[in-house]
Amino acid sequence: MREALERPGLISLAAGFTDNPSLPVAETRVIIKDLLKGNKGPSRLQYGTTYGDEPLRKLTAQRLDRMDGCPKQAKGYDPDRFLITHGSQQLLYILNEILFDPGDIVLVEDPSYFVYLGIMQSHGVLGKGIRMEPDGLDLLSLETTLETLKKSGELARLKALYLVSYHSNPTGITTCAAKKEAALKILKGYEKSAGHPIYLIEDAAYRELSFSDKDTPSALSSHNASNRVIYTSTYSKPFATGIRVGYGFLPEPLFTTAARVKGNHDFGTANFLQQILSSAVESGSYEEHVQKLRKRYASKARAMTRACKKHFPEKVKWENPEGGLYLWVNLPKKVKTGLRSKLFIEALKQKVLYVPGNLCYCDDATRRKPNHQMRLSFGSASIKHIEEGISRLGRAIKRVM
Ligand SMILES: Cc1ncc(COP(=O)(O)O)c(C=O)c1O
Numbered sequence: 001m002r003e004a005l006e007r008p009g010l011i012s013l014a015a016g017f018t019d020n021p022s023l024p025v026a027e028t029r030v031i032i033k034d035l036l037k038g039n040k041g042p043s044r045l046q047y048g049t050t051y052g053d054e055p056l057r058k059l060t061a062q063r064l065d066r067m068d069g070c071p072k073q074a075k076g077y078d079p080d081r082f083l084i085t086h087g088s089q090q091l092l093y094i095l096n097e098i099l100f101d102p103g104d105i106v107l108v109e110d111p112s113y114f115v116y117l118g119i120m121q122s123h124g125v126l127g128k129g130i131r132m133e134p135d136g137l138d139l140l141s142l143e144t145t146l147e148t149l150k151k152s153g154e155l156a157r158l159k160a161l162y163l164v165s166y167h168s169n170p171t172g173i174t175t176c177a178a179k180k181e182a183a184l185k186i187l188k189g190y191e192k193s194a195g196h197p198i199y200l201i202e203d204a205a206y207r208e209l210s211f212s213d214k215d216t217p218s219a220l221s222s223h224n225a226s227n228r229v230i231y232t233s234t235y236s237k238p239f240a241t242g243i244r245v246g247y248g249f250l251p252e253p254l255f256t257t258a259a260r261v262k263g264n265h266d267f268g269t270a271n272f273l274q275q276i277l278s279s280a281v282e283s284g285s286y287e288e289h290v291q292k293l294r295k296r297y298a299s300k301a302r303a304m305t306r307a308c309k310k311h312f313p314e315k316v317k318w319e320n321p322e323g324g325l326y327l328w329v330n331l332p333k334k335v336k337t338g339l340r341s342k343l344f345i346e347a348l349k350q351k352v353l354y355v356p357g358n359l360c361y362c363d364d365a366t367r368r369k370p371n372h373q374m375r376l377s378f379g380s381a382s383i384k385h386i387e388e389g390i391s392r393l394g395r396a397i398k399r400v401m
Pocket residue numbers: 016086087088089090113164169203205233234235236237241245246
């Protein structure tokens with residue numbers, strides 16, 4: 001962000017911002033006017049509860065029921081187990097605070113969401129990278145890592161597996177339901193040796209930004225969930241990132257603990273913002289907006305991959321994203337992409353910015369951090385800037401190669 005401000009004309013394909021022109025300005029204006037109409041105004045502008053707006057918790061539970069295909073006659077997800085937070089980012093932070101002590105270990109995708117790695121680092125929590133396959137987590141890598149921890153006597157420090165399970169940041173990979181189910185079973189098998197529960201933190205931030213109608217049930221709906229799944233998600237990416245409303249479904253006793261810590265942080269998520277979301281979900285304008293947004297990102301993703309095909313050398317590889325905001329690009333191993341690399345410096349000269357891939361890997365001494373990848377975002381740049389940005393990046397790559 002600093003680079004973008006300091007260098008006018010720089011095209012940033014780095015920040016995970018969302019698409020400016022499609023933010024729901026008109027919809028939000030109508031909602032706010034209605035929220036403050038008549039004598040309803042004061043209660044809208046009062047404190048809310050720590051847990052979150054009741055109608056929003058109910059609507060969130062119903063949406064998750066639908067997404068996970070819970071039959072109508074079944075009880076479905078209990079709205080009382082939903083905690084509304086200031087973005088899902090706040091919940092991820094709170095979870096670190098309540099679950100982990102310095103020196104604890106969390107398994108993460110290799111590579112993973114770098115801001116989450118930052119939270120772990122700030123709590124002194126150590127990461128172990130689990131390899132990824134096109135359909136998600138590599139189960140063999142998970143088992144091997146768990147066995148190694150058991151043999152080295154470190155299993156007692158292992159507390160959780162953190163998985164960005166839908167259109168992952170940074171790789172775009174979705175972990176299929178069967179793998180989530182298998183991962184839960186594997187983790188359960190090590191709980192006795194660990195001496196405590198091992199949780200699966202399922203971060204579903206990009207679930208609603210799928211480019212097709214294909215969805216994958218969450219780990220919560222797995223037969224093996226048994227109070228071990230913490231599901232976090234957000235209304236911010238699919239609606240408006242500035243309306244910082246996220247949520248989580250937590251098993252007890254974590255729900256109560258997280259709510260207490262949340263109360264200490266802020267007494268609850270901004271009441272007014274939650275009611276904006278509540279109204280949008282209830283009236284259907286949220287759903288309408290998400291449908292438009294999915295098409296918009298799909299076309300931006302296509303513009304980016306088309307431009308990559310045109311401007312990148314043949315040896316540069318990527319998978320076409322099926323949702324989310326990111327393209328994960330693999331360069332030949334000898335082409336380094338880090339902040340001090342020739343390529344990064346050349347890219348800056350060409351006035352284009354990317355996220356170096358090595359920032360997305362946790363510090364895991366059992367392997368070298370790969371340093372030949374980059375994360376590109378098609379979220380905030382316009383199609384024109386995406387095309388121009390990729391053309392500049394292609395020029396930089398060719399110069400360095
Ligand atoms: C994987 C992932 N999880 C969580 C978040 C947090 O988003 P928010 O706080 O807007 O819900 C982000 C934001 O970029 C993300 O990429």
